[in-house]
Amino acid sequence: MSPVLAVSFEALRSADFWIGVGVLAGTYAIFTLGLQLNVGFTGIVNFGQAGFMAIGAYAMGILVVRAGWSLWAALPVATAIAMAAGVLIGLPSLRLRADYFAIVTIAFAEIVRYVAQNARGLTGGNQGLLGFDDDWLDVSDTILGWLPASMQDQFLLPLLIVVWIAVALLTGLLALLQRSPWGRVLRAIREDEDAARALGKNVLAYKLQSIALAAALGAIAGYFLALNLSFLSPESFEPQFTFIGFTILILGGLANYVGVALGSLVIWTLLEATRFIDLPLAAEKVAALRFVIVGVALIVLVAFRPQGILGKREEMVLRE
Amino acid sequence: MAGGADTALEPAPREEGPRGAGALLGGLTGAGGRGPLLVTVALVVAAALALTVAYGLHDVAQRGVNGLVSGSYFALGAVGLTLVYGTLRLVNFAHGDLLTFGAYMAFLANVTWGVPVVVATLFAVVVTAALGVLSERVMWRPMRGRGAGLLQLMLMTLGLAFVIRYGIQMVWGTVPRRLDVDVTDSVSFLGLRIGSTELVVVLVGFAVLLAVGAMLRGTSLGRQMRALSDDMALAEVTGIDTDRVIVATWVFAAGLAGLAGVLYTAAIGTMTPNLGFFLLLSLFAAVILGGIGNAFGALAGGLLLGLAQEWSTLLVDPRWKVAVGFAILIVVLIVRPQGLFGRAERTL
Numbered sequence: 001m002s003p004v005l006a007v008s009f010e011a012l013r014s015a016d017f018w019i020g021v022g023v024l025a026g027t028y029a030i031f032t033l034g035l036q037l038n039v040g041f042t043g044i045v046n047f048g049q050a051g052f053m054a055i056g057a058y059a060m061g062i063l064v065v066r067a068g069w070s071l072w073a074a075l076p077v078a079t080a081i082a083m084a085a086g087v088l089i090g091l092p093s094l095r096l097r098a099d100y101f102a103i104v105t106i107a108f109a110e111i112v113r114y115v116a117q118n119a120r121g122l123t124g125g126n127q128g129l130l131g132f133d134d135d136w137l138d139v140s141d142t143i144l145g146w147l148p149a150s151m152q153d154q155f156l157l158p159l160l161i162v163v164w165i166a167v168a169l170l171t172g173l174l175a176l177l178q179r180s181p182w183g184r185v186l187r188a189i190r191e192d193e194d195a196a197r198a199l200g201k202n203v204l205a206y207k208l209q210s211i212a213l214a215a216a217l218g219a220i221a222g223y224f225l226a227l228n229l230s231f232l233s234p235e236s237f238e239p240q241f242t243f244i245g246f247t248i249l250i251l252g253g254l255a256n257y258v259g260v261a262l263g264s265l266v267i268w269t270l271l272e273a274t275r276f277i278d279l280p281l282a283a284e285k286v287a288a289l290r291f292v293i294v295g296v297a298l299i300v301l302v303a304f305r306p307q308g309i310l311g312k313r314e315e316m317v318l319r320e
Numbered sequence: 321m322a323g324g325a326d327t328a329l330e331p332a333p334r335e336e337g338p339r340g341a342g343a344l345l346g347g348l349t350g351a352g353g354r355g356p357l358l359v360t361v362a363l364v365v366a367a368a369l370a371l372t373v374a375y376g377l378h379d380v381a382q383r384g385v386n387g388l389v390s391g392s393y394f395a396l397g398a399v400g401l402t403l404v405y406g407t408l409r410l411v412n413f414a415h416g417d418l419l420t421f422g423a424y425m426a427f428l429a430n431v432t433w434g435v436p437v438v439v440a441t442l443f444a445v446v447v448t449a450a451l452g453v454l455s456e457r458v459m460w461r462p463m464r465g466r467g468a469g470l471l472q473l474m475l476m477t478l479g480l481a482f483v484i485r486y487g488i489q490m491v492w493g494t495v496p497r498r499l500d501v502d503v504t505d506s507v508s509f510l511g512l513r514i515g516s517t518e519l520v521v522v523l524v525g526f527a528v529l530l531a532v533g534a535m536l537r538g539t540s541l542g543r544q545m546r547a548l549s550d551d552m553a554l555a556e557v558t559g560i561d562t563d564r565v566i567v568a569t570w571v572f573a574a575g576l577a578g579l580a581g582v583l584y585t586a587a588i589g590t591m592t593p594n595l596g597f598f599l600l601l602s603l604f605a606a607v608i609l610g611g612i613g614n615a616f617g618a619l620a621g622g623l624l625l626g627l628a629q630e631w632s633t634l635l636v637d638p639r640w641k642v643a644v645g646f647a648i649l650i651v652v653l654i655v656r657p658q659g660l661f662g663r664a665e666r667t668l
């Protein structure tokens with residue numbers, strides 16, 4: 001192999017690498033479960049998931065750092081705030097056609113990011129917000145204490161364990177919900193909104209519930225992101241993260257909750273592995289390469305395998 | 321689409337307004353009658369008067385001038401976005417990145433190759449137009465042939481946006497780049513200051529806008545483009561060569577996007593790979609203000625948005641002015657989704 005394209009596979013054998021990938025993949029699996037509920041099961045094109053993630057994470061951070069709450073009290077309240085934001089944005093705009101709704105939600109997410117960037121007294125602006133994770137670090141140390149001595153130096157390991165327990169619980173919960181009468185109504189709305197309405201279902205109420213739940217999932221992903229970074233800054237909530245979520249969604253397969261975790265693992269392994277390709281490029285250019293890969297993956301997947309890896313063609317194809 | 325202007329399909333235009341500025345205004349009165357246009361003009365005048373009373377004529381006029389500068393590149397970017405949407409039902413999230421591409425092509429020619437800025441701008445317009453046509457041939461036409469759905473196409477435009485934006489970042493990095501133009505020199509008239517480059521931007525922008533308006537209204541190709549944007553099937557049965565018009569629409573949309581990118585960079589002074597995405601939501605706001613699919617509406621929407629953003633800086637801190645644009649987008653979609661000049665006739 002030429003020295004220009006030397007790839008060091010050494011890194012792929014390191015535990016650090018896989019723990020890092022695992023935490024990110026788990027975080028974005030939760031994030032994308034919300035998209036799956038909206039896009040795959042309700043037929044709502046939510047392009048603002050990064051905005052809900054930001055609201056949850058910042059609400060948590062502000063309650064802890066500025067108001068002095070304990071982390072455990074802040075989490076449910078921040079989740080409720082994110083859900084309220086979902087209802088607030090959905091209420092006037094869910095009656096719009098899918099493409100308009102997509103534009104409204106991305107504009108909403110950008111407004112959230114602007115507020116995070118500019119309301120410096122509250123959010124710390126671009127300097128970021130620090131110091132919300134003391135309560136978590138105590139728990140993290142306790143979990144580390146239970147682990148064998150050889151693993152004690154992997155300080156992200158407790159987060160990895162907790163995030164994947166959350167992924168498993170939330171995936172199971174959503175799958176159960178989907179089999180309930182409530183879940184069947186959502187699918188009916190996805191297939192034919194007018195028919196669902198004719199059967200006396202309050203379509204708007206169901207869609208609002210779907211958005212609110214997705215917002216809650218976005219917020220939960222936001223907490224894991226915040227705990228992973230120990231630091232909140234507006235850059236973590238740029239719209240491209242919503243579209244990484246969509247790439248995960250399509251890769252895993254629409255209308256399939258288990259596929260989300262798989263898609264997330266594949267995408268984040270791919271994205272993080274680009275760090276180890278020894279290109280003669282500056283860091284910002286390698287970072288750019290990762291997003292070029294996401295873009296190409298999105299185009300190719302959507303064009304040639306719109307049902308994803310685990311999606312069933314007869315269940316849901318990416319057409320209206 | 322709701323916001324359709326009058327089309328070539330009518331036996332005779334109701335009123336064939338004069339060319340130039342008249343063509344722009346004439347186009348806006350086509351669909352919804354004069355009512356919405358008059359209301360809009362009245363609102364803008366009322367806002368200007370109210371702000372003048374509160375903050376004095378000089379501030380309002382100065383920011384109005386700034387608003388016309390940004391309005392000119394908003395309008396040029398928005399008209400292509402709206403035509404592509406109207407013609408192909410393609411919500412093109414990569415449109416902003418066509419602006420970025422134009423700016424960097426101008427940088428390549430102007431700074432790397434040392435070509436004069438005027439020639440570099442023409443080069444940027446041509447290459448960006450070619451990229452638009454390429455995307456049509458490689459991606460959008462085959463996908464239409466397969467009957468791709470709305471979400472499928474939207475996600476593909478997002479993928480393309482990533483490829484263009486981060487492809488540029490891989491080549492040129494995130495360091496702000498400059499064109500070889502003087503952004504420090506300025507001229508004054510009537511006590512108002514405008515950068516001399518900004519003055520050129522606004523003059524070029526308006527000249528092209530008027531030419532675009534005249535072309536859309538007066539030429540056969542322009543009428544065919546608007547006809548397709550209004551109703552593709554109807555346009556097809558009237559014997560319009562839709563394939564040719566679609567390619568022309570891409571040349572037009574992407575070329576103007578490239579020009580808007582160069583003008584933006586000239587006015588602001590620097591370019592980064594994010595500039596187009598940063599502008600995209602403002603372009604959507606302009607498109608939706610004018611009624612999505614309505615080319616004249618997008619031109620007017622762009623100018624209105626520029627004025628609204630700059631005037632908003634009298635009321636709130638300037639760092640919020642972009643968010644003001646997004647808020648306008650959301651409010652218009654919720655209150656009047658057919659746009660300022662459209663009729664609420666078809667379901668949204």
